[in-house]
Amino acid sequence: MNHGKSADRLLSASTPVAGSVELHSMTMEGNVMRMREVEGGIALAPGATVALQPGSLHMMFMNLKQPLALGTKVPVTLQFEKAGKVTVSFVVKAQPPGGMPMHQH
Numbered sequence: 001m002n003h004g005k006s007a008d009r010l011l012s013a014s015t016p017v018a019g020s021v022e023l024h025s026m027t028m029e030g031n032v033m034r035m036r037e038v039e040g041g042i043a044l045a046p047g048a049t050v051a052l053q054p055g056s057l058h059m060m061f062m063n064l065k066q067p068l069a070l071g072t073k074v075p076v077t078l079q080f081e082k083a084g085k086v087t088v089s090f091v092v093k094a095q096p097p098g099g100m101p102m103h104q105h
Contacts, residue, residue: 019063
C-alpha cells in the first residue's frame with residue numbers, strides 16, 4: 001500500500017535467495033495468457049494497494065540459489081522511486097490448485 005500523499009512506483013526488487021527478481025504482468029492475447037516483464041515499474045497511486053499474485057502482477061525470482069522450502073521466510077528488498085528501499089519478508093507457501101507451473105529460471 002502506498003501510504004504517501006503522492007504517487008510512487010515500484011521499480012525493482014532483490015533477494016539473497018535468487019540471482020535476480022523480475023516484475024511481471026499477465027495479459028490475455030486471444031486465447032493465450034502471456035507473461036511479460038513490466039517496463040518502468042508498477043505505479044502506485046496515493047493511498048492505493050496493488051496486489052502481487054499469481055496470474056496477475058507478480059514477482060518472479062530468477063536463478064534460485066537453492067529450492068525454497070515451505071514455511072521459509074524470504075527477505076526481499078523493494079526499490080521504490082520515491083520511498084526508496086523497503087525490506088519485507090515473504091513466507092513460502094504451497095502453489096494454489098490450478099496455479100501457474102513452476103519455471104526453472
